[in-house]
Amino acid sequence: MTPLPDPDFTALQGAWEQVSLEDSGVLNPADAHSAPGAITTINGDQFDVRTVTGDVLLAGRFSLDSTTTPKSITWVDSMGDDAGKALPASYRLEGDSFVFIAADEDMPRPTVFSTGPGQTMRTFVRRA
Numbered sequence: 001m002t003p004l005p006d007p008d009f010t011a012l013q014g015a016w017e018q019v020s021l022e023d024s025g026v027l028n029p030a031d032a033h034s035a036p037g038a039i040t041t042i043n044g045d046q047f048d049v050r051t052v053t054g055d056v057l058l059a060g061r062f063s064l065d066s067t068t069t070p071k072s073i074t075w076v077d078s079m080g081d082d083a084g085k086a087l088p089a090s091y092r093l094e095g096d097s098f099v100f101i102a103a104d105e106d107m108p109r110p111t112v113f114s115t116g117p118g119q120t121m122r123t124f125v126r127r128a
Contacts, residue, residue, distance in 0.1 A: 008066040008093050009045075016040045016098055020123035022115045033058045033080070039127055047075075064091070070111060073100055096126035 018034050020027075037052040048059040060077040070090040077083050088109035089102035101110040101121040115121050 006064060006066050008071065008091075009064060011093055012042045012064075012098065013044075014042060015127040016042070016124035017127045018122055018124050020121075022121040024117050024119060025115050034122075040124060070113075072109060075102060098124045098126075 017037070017039055021029065021031055021034060023029050023031070033049060035051045035057065038049055038057060039052075040047055040049045042062075045061045045063065046059070047062060049057040051057060056079075058077060059079055060075060060083075062073055062075050064071065064073040071092070073089045073091045075087045075089060076085065077087070082105070085105040087102045087105060088107065089100045090110050090113070091098065091100040092113065093099075099113060099121065101113050101115060101119055103110050104118040107118055110119055113121060
């Protein structure tokens, strides 16, 4: 019998718009991986971030474990400065709101939703 997919994995499927960014303690800094109105689309274990004109800013894959506290997600970008690196992150998923905080490769997985050096937190809302 095939195990059921993680309910959070299923809930993350679809399009998300970033509404906030915090990087190393700075709120909404300039960012090469997002742009005003950019949409992150999750399809299976793959993601991509595209501008409103369709240009790809970032792409990759992820794995998650909703049984940990806080919940765990690991991002692996397929392009850019972090291509091929496993970036440890924690996340919250509540209805149409998705927040994750990621650390640089080889850093411990963040356990609080406030950034320090080498950590990035992104907040998204579901795009209809």
